[in-house]
Amino acid sequence: MRNYSLEFMRIFLMFIIVFGHLNEHLPILGKSADLSPHSYMAVQSFFVLGGFFAYMNLKKYDFCGLMMKTYHRILPPFLFSVILSIYLWHTSSTLLIKAFFLLPGLYPSSQILYAGDWFLGVYFWLICFFSYIYI
Amino acid sequence: MTVIVIFCFFCISVNAQADNSFMSTYWHVIPSELPRGFISIGGGFLLGSVSDKIKIEKSLLSIAIFTFFEFYFLRLFFNFLLSPAPSKYSFNLLEWTIVNCFLVYSFYNLNGMISILINKIDKVNYVSRYVFSFFMAHMIPMHYVYVNKSNYPAAEICFAFLGATIVLTLIEYHLFSKRLYPYAVAWLRKILF
Numbered sequence: 001m002r003n004y005s006l007e008f009m010r011i012f013l014m015f016i017i018v019f020g021h022l023n024e025h026l027p028i029l030g031k032s033a034d035l036s037p038h039s040y041m042a043v044q045s046f047f048v049l050g051g052f053f054a055y056m057n058l059k060k061y062d063f064c065g066l067m068m069k070t071y072h073r074i075l076p077p078f079l080f081s082v083i084l085s086i087y088l089w090h091t092s093s094t095l096l097i098k099a100f101f102l103l104p105g106l107y108p109s110s111q112i113l114y115a116g117d118w119f120l121g122v123y124f125w126l127i128c129f130f131s132y133i134y135i
Numbered sequence: 136m137t138v139i140v141i142f143c144f145f146c147i148s149v150n151a152q153a154d155n156s157f158m159s160t161y162w163h164v165i166p167s168e169l170p171r172g173f174i175s176i177g178g179g180f181l182l183g184s185v186s187d188k189i190k191i192e193k194s195l196l197s198i199a200i201f202t203f204f205e206f207y208f209l210r211l212f213f214n215f216l217l218s219p220a221p222s223k224y225s226f227n228l229l230e231w232t233i234v235n236c237f238l239v240y241s242f243y244n245l246n247g248m249i250s251i252l253i254n255k256i257d258k259v260n261y262v263s264r265y266v267f268s269f270f271m272a273h274m275i276p277m278h279y280v281y282v283n284k285s286n287y288p289a290a291e292i293c294f295a296f297l298g299a300t301i302v303l304t305l306i307e308y309h310l311f312s313k314r315l316y317p318y319a320v321a322w323l324r325k326i327l328f
Contacts, residue, residue: 005242005253007263014266018273022296041212041231044175048235051179052186052243076316077271080307085278105168115277116270122172130180 010049016042021115043119054127055134063135070127074102074120082112175232182236191246201247204237209249265304268312272303 020039057066082099086092095112098104104111105118106125191197211234241247245254253259276299280292 002257002260003243003245003254004257004259005245005250006239007259008253008256009238009242010266011259011263014270018270018300021273021277022293044171044228044231045235045238047172047175048179048182048232048239051176051181052183052239053179054176055180055183055187073267076312077268077307079316080311081271081274084275084303088275089279089282105172108167113274113278114281115274117274118168119172122168123176126169126172126176130176134180134184 006049009045013042013046013049017046017116043116046119047123050123050127051130054131058131058134063131066131067128070124071102074124075100078102078117078120081117085113171228174228175235178232178236179239182239186240186243191244193246197246198248201237201241202249204234205241205247205249208234208238265308268308269300269304272307273300275303276300 017039020042024039054066054070057069061069078099079096082095086095098110098112102121102124105121110121111118211231242250242253245251273296276296280296
């Protein structure tokens with residue numbers, strides 16, 4: 001049976017992150033209800049959730065299987081975002097290589113889109129690290 | 136044990152006030168996002184292994200304890216949300232990680248009252264499949280706003296931003312992730328192997 005409460009938690013956290021980003025650059029709600037600190041907290045929660053599910057997935061997949069699954073889950077939407085950004089906002093096409101290896105967030109000034117894409121690189125490589133240690 | 140001690144020590148060393156200065160304090164101590172992820176993903180892994188070994192039977196006491204943690208999470212979260220910055224509440228990364236771990240455990244095993252109630256909303260499935268695409272799609276208009284340091288009226292930009300994000304989410308999910316990408320991967324496999 002599917003766990004709807006965890007799905008709900010994902011939706012809740014994601015909306016907080018997106019609205020936090022929105023409010024960070026466009027303070028629509030004013031400083032009295034600034035969502036930016038909450039989006040940082042939501043990211044922490046998202047990481048905990050990600051680590052938990054990665055551990056659970058290790059029962060179903062081996063190390064390479066889990067990495068491929070995670071990579072295939074992250075790459076298509078990220079690639080789409082980067083390609084569209086390059087096309088629309090004329091950013092450098094060399095960023096595609098960075099996106100392909102999921103490097104954002106791993107070293108200073110490694111972000112591509114400056115809107116939370118560091119999360120993907122950090123998430124993928126840390127899942128890789130912890131799964132490797134666990135196995 | 137060493138890992139746990141290092142983990143706790145590290146969490147305690149980065150605790151700060153709950154306003155915007157939390158992250159500036161964090162970045163002042165550690166100028167990278169990697170340790171933040173390390174703490175939380177490590178916490179998630181630790182939680183996974185603990186929840187594998189310890190199964191808590193559902194009883195009135197366990198439901199009461201986990202309901203307390205669920206409300207504790209909401210208290211921490213909404214204190215930030217409702218209080219004007221700089222907030223008087225302090226933010227502790229260790230506290231936040233522990234409460235999160237209890238919350239995820241509670242939501243996973245349906246131990247608390249809130250998780251039991253939320254689990255009854257089965258239509259959430261129709262929204263949750265778009266969540267990841269929504270996150271990715273918001274980066275594109277966000278990138279534009281960030282790069283151009285937009286000075287347009289905030290409400291108009293907000294509507295444009297949300298509209299663009301929703302349209303891009305649908306395109307990303309239905310067209311790119313579900314159709315083009317699998318087709319491209321299959322085609323590449325056919326060519327290469």
